[in-house]
Amino acid sequence: MDASIVGRSFPPPAPFEVTEAALADFAASVGQSYDGGPAPLTFPIVPAFAAMMGFLAAEEIDLSRVVHGEQKFSYERPVVVGDLLSVTLTVATLRQIGGNDIVGTTSAVTDADGALVCTGTATLVHRGVEEAEQ
Amino acid sequence: MSDFETRTYSVTRADLVAYAAASGDHNPIHQDEEIARSVGLPGVIAHGMFTLALVARYLGECGVATGDVSELGGKFVKPVVVPAEGAEVTMTGSARVDGDETVVAVEVLCDGAKVFGPRGAQARLRA
Numbered sequence: 001m002d003a004s005i006v007g008r009s010f011p012p013p014a015p016f017e018v019t020e021a022a023l024a025d026f027a028a029s030v031g032q033s034y035d036g037g038p039a040p041l042t043f044p045i046v047p048a049f050a051a052m053m054g055f056l057a058a059e060e061i062d063l064s065r066v067v068h069g070e071q072k073f074s075y076e077r078p079v080v081v082g083d084l085l086s087v088t089l090t091v092a093t094l095r096q097i098g099g100n101d102i103v104g105t106t107s108a109v110t111d112a113d114g115a116l117v118c119t120g121t122a123t124l125v126h127r128g129v130e131e132a133e134q
Numbered sequence: 135m136s137d138f139e140t141r142t143y144s145v146t147r148a149d150l151v152a153y154a155a156a157s158g159d160h161n162p163i164h165q166d167e168e169i170a171r172s173v174g175l176p177g178v179i180a181h182g183m184f185t186l187a188l189v190a191r192y193l194g195e196c197g198v199a200t201g202d203v204s205e206l207g208g209k210f211v212k213p214v215v216v217p218a219e220g221a222e223v224t225m226t227g228s229a230r231v232d233g234d235e236t237v238v239a240v241e242v243l244c245d246g247a248k249v250f251g252p253r254g255a256q257a258r259l260r261a
Contacts, residue, residue, distance in 0.1 A: 022156075029152040030187040031143070038200040041190035045183045049159050063161045064169055068182035072207025078200055121207075127173055 016047035038078030051087035070123035084112040099128030138227035179213035208255035234261040
């Protein structure tokens with residue numbers, strides 16, 4: 001990955017509509033039941049992940065070589081059913097260590113009014129081919 | 135510093151399949167042993183975000199209201215390896231006051247090793 005990528009933003013994928021079914025499936029997959037109210041705290045990763053996939057596709061990076069190193073969400077308000085979320089991902093930092101790219105990203109999650117719902121910051125470790133094959 | 139009760143959660147490969155479907159994260163390292171090993175991992179590993187979602191569940195079960203959380207995050211320092219027979223993670227939260235806010239650190243252990251470092255997954259609660 002080239003250092004010129006730092007500071008670049010990637011256009012948001014199509015807005016993500018938060019449905020009760022999506023929240024129920026997400027909650028059930030970690031052994032919870034969704035019974036109305038705010039979405040599970042980590043649910044914003046769903047649209048954020050889609051935005052990350054757009055970034056990986058643009059950079060021709062194979063997802064199976066990517067490991068999640070760090071993730072944080074800062075919340076302005078909880079996600080609720082009916083939200084239409086858009087995510088703009090920006091590459092904040094890039095370090096190269098031992099053939100791996102360590103990419104820091106910031107994902108702004110906004111609602112249909114353009115108001116910030118939460119911000120996700122992530123560190124992605126892109127494992128270099130040479131290292132993996134040793 | 136006050137401690138929350140310790141809770142243990144089982145993690146199976148079926149859970150990871152369900153989480154992949156619900157989250158859209160179909161990275162094969164969370165489902166396919168061969169692919170996971172081919173990229174240098176010890177085997178199928180849980181999505182880091184699966185484990186962080188479990189932390190959020192744990193916080194809820196300890197009485198933390200979702201709307202009170204202003205930040206949640208963690209550094210994934212050791213993958214949760216999920217063999218065919220499944221794995222277990224153990225969580226213990228401790229709360230401390232930081233100015234007007236409360237910070238809850240959740241130590242997550244799998245096979246005796248810390249999954250999040252250095253002080254566990256962290257949640258910041260609004261005053």
